[in-house]
Amino acid sequence: MKRICYVAVALVASTLNAIAHAEIDARAIAFNCRNCHTESSLDSKSSIPSLKDLSAQRIRQALLDFKYDKKPATLMPRLAKGYSDAELAAVAEYLSRN
Amino acid sequence: MAGLSRRRFLQGVAGFGAGVLSGCGGLPLRSGGKAHVVVVGGGFGGATAAKYLRLLDANIQVTLIEPKAKYITCPGSNWLFAGLTSLDQLTVDYQALQYRYGVKLLVDRVSSLDPARRSLRTLGGQSLSYDRLILSPGIDFRWDAIAGYDQAATEQFPHAWQAGLQTLLLARQLQAMPDGGVVLIAVPADPYRCPPGPYERASMMAYWLKQRKPRSKILILDAKRSFSKQTLFEAGWTKHYGYGTANSLIEWHSLADNPLLELNKQSRVLTSEFGDQFSGDVLNIIPPQTAAQIALQHGLTDSTAWCPVRPLTGQSLFDDFIHVIGDAAHYAPIPKSAFAANSEAKACALAVTSLINQTPIPEAHWLNTCYSLIAPEHGISVAGVYKLDAANAIMPVKGAGGVSAGTDGEAVALEADYTRAVYRSLMVDTFG
Numbered sequence: 001m002k003r004i005c006y007v008a009v010a011l012v013a014s015t016l017n018a019i020a021h022a023e024i025d026a027r028a029i030a031f032n033c034r035n036c037h038t039e040s041s042l043d044s045k046s047s048i049p050s051l052k053d054l055s056a057q058r059i060r061q062a063l064l065d066f067k068y069d070k071k072p073a074t075l076m077p078r079l080a081k082g083y084s085d086a087e088l089a090a091v092a093e094y095l096s097r098n
Numbered sequence: 099m100a101g102l103s104r105r106r107f108l109q110g111v112a113g114f115g116a117g118v119l120s121g122c123g124g125l126p127l128r129s130g131g132k133a134h135v136v137v138v139g140g141g142f143g144g145a146t147a148a149k150y151l152r153l154l155d156a157n158i159q160v161t162l163i164e165p166k167a168k169y170i171t172c173p174g175s176n177w178l179f180a181g182l183t184s185l186d187q188l189t190v191d192y193q194a195l196q197y198r199y200g201v202k203l204l205v206d207r208v209s210s211l212d213p214a215r216r217s218l219r220t221l222g223g224q225s226l227s228y229d230r231l232i233l234s235p236g237i238d239f240r241w242d243a244i245a246g247y248d249q250a251a252t253e254q255f256p257h258a259w260q261a262g263l264q265t266l267l268l269a270r271q272l273q274a275m276p277d278g279g280v281v282l283i284a285v286p287a288d289p290y291r292c293p294p295g296p297y298e299r300a301s302m303m304a305y306w307l308k309q310r311k312p313r314s315k316i317l318i319l320d321a322k323r324s325f326s327k328q329t330l331f332e333a334g335w336t337k338h339y340g341y342g343t344a345n346s347l348i349e350w351h352s353l354a355d356n357p358l359l360e361l362n363k364q365s366r367v368l369t370s371e372f373g374d375q376f377s378g379d380v381l382n383i384i385p386p387q388t389a390a391q392i393a394l395q396h397g398l399t400d401s402t403a404w405c406p407v408r409p410l411t412g413q414s415l416f417d418d419f420i421h422v423i424g425d426a427a428h429y430a431p432i433p434k435s436a437f438a439a440n441s442e443a444k445a446c447a448l449a450v451t452s453l454i455n456q457t458p459i460p461e462a463h464w465l466n467t468c469y470s471l472i473a474p475e476h477g478i479s480v481a482g483v484y485k486l487d488a489a490n491a492i493m494p495v496k497g498a499g500g501v502s503a504g505t506d507g508e509a510v511a512l513e514a515d516y517t518r519a520v521y522r523s524l525m526v527d528t529f530g
């Protein structure tokens with residue numbers, strides 16, 4: 001628990017630094033992840049990875065790897081390039097909690 | 099941090115900078131205390147809006163008005179022509195919205211709006227007042243575009259552009275056609291519902307014909323010069339259906355300068371402006387479209403026959419208390435898709451809850467991904483990430499989005515798998 005708290009605070013802090021005055025409401029972006037990454041028991045055989053139980057750190061790293069073409073995939077590299085690193089961090093934080 | 103509630107944490111994040119202030123703050127709520135939002139249309143836009151409004155703020159009462167107790171999805175309906183699905187599998191009800199999220203469902207049709215009183219009436223004789231109205235009523239057809247192709251003609255020449263009996267009718271006609279027969283698909287100019295839809299339909303029909311009636315032909319008569327994911331579709335057609343050869347199952351012809359003007363029902367002949375005549379054993383005519391009647395009828399459309407909106411909130415340019423989302427609204431360059439309607443609904447729900455609670459409206463983000471099947475194991479996609487530019491117009495984010503990168507067998511098989519998985523997840527996110 002402690003470790004997670006630390007990561008969350010650090011993330012929020014770095015987010016703050018990176019975006020100065022811009023506003024990031026993670027929901028506005030993260031809701032759009034749920035089109036595909038729904039956490040539904042109805043669809044346990046889905047080929048779309050569940051985000052359940054993933055830490056903010058892991059989601060954030062995956063998003064950054066997609067964005068900077070370090071992790072190949074059919075769709076996510078095209079989407080992750082649409083957001084700033086700070087936005088991706090905020091989304092990762094949101095998704096790890098909801 | 100861990101002790102903070104989810105809501106407070108989010109407000110904290112949202113509060114970093116100066117937000118956009120609500121334009122209509124300060125007006126008293128009509129229902130004294132609890133705000134009432136009425137959502138018209140239980141398709142992808144309306145169902146998502148109703149659900150997310152309740153998720154965002156359980157203090158808001160949400161009534162969803164939809165004439166059909168069950169909804170049949172257009173997404174996935176082309177797969178029926180390949181024998182890959184059934185109408186049953188494409189049907190969903192509103193139980194989860196009602197019982198899981200507390201949305202009040204009214205199975206009825208809105209017959210008229212009274213914007214001055216912020217109320218509406220239904221065909222069933224009910225009168226409802228609202229604090230905010232969200233319209234996601236979908237499309238209607240321009241029956242004057244091709245002379246002779248009117249509503250009655252759809253019984254003989256289905257458009258199948260609203261899923262249901264029309265889809266079944268078209269599938270039956272395809273099945274009844276002789277081997278060596280011709281299917282004609284007439285495609286309208288932009289903008290219309292689901293830009294890649296006609297080409298996915300041709301693909302799915304070709305897949306079925308290839309096995310059952312391989313001497314047949316599908317003729318696409320297109321009012322456009324080019325089409326969505328054209329390179330990917332044509333590569334797939336070449337691979338699976340002999341595209342470009344004399345025996346191709348699919349032919350595509352642009353009639354951009356020579357539009358189809360008339361249908362003779364008796365002779366089954368379509369005539370173009372220059373007098374070219376086209377006929378077939380199956381005529382699938384997809385007419386040009388407009389926003390649904392309810393929007394046209396109340397002056398919520400402009401000269402394009404679609405509803406102009408302020409994208410940040412989805413508010414109609416003609417009425418601050420009416421929001422329009424989905425196919426009926428003009429969100430270009432975002433295409434008219436179920437995925438986009440779902441995304442527009444979420445941005446709208448965030449804006450509506452902010453307006454009601456008089457909190458800053460968050461920056462809007464939209465996403466679209468349109469998958470199409472060319473064959474059961476061959477999927478392709480186009481994606482777009484959108485936000486507002488400095489002039490508050492929607493723009494695709496540079497460097498993001500675009501069509502499928504991988505075209506080898508493994509990549510297209512993966513995308514075929516994702517096509518089906520994304521359909522299921524979109525259904526859960528919207529209706530479940």
Ligand SMILES: Cc1cc2nc3c(=O)[nH]c(=O)nc-3n(C[C@H](O)[C@H](O)[C@H](O)COP(=O)(O)OP(=O)(O)OC[C@H]3O[C@@H](n4cnc5c(N)ncnc54)[C@H](O)[C@@H]3O)c2cc1C
Binds near residue numbers: 165392
């Ligand atoms: C063949 C085909 C394939 C497609 N495939 C895909 C796909 O793979 N992926 C994708 O993202 N999109 C796809 N689409 C597009 C998708 O179907 C639409 O973009 C989507 O349905 C738009 O949602 P909507 O809420 O705007 O309208 P709709 O889903 O049409 O919902 C509108 C609802 O409003 C109701 N309504 C209308 N008037 C009233 C009234 N007066 N009172 C009350 N209710 C009213 C209607 O009954 C209807 O249920 C496809 C479309 C077609 C035709």
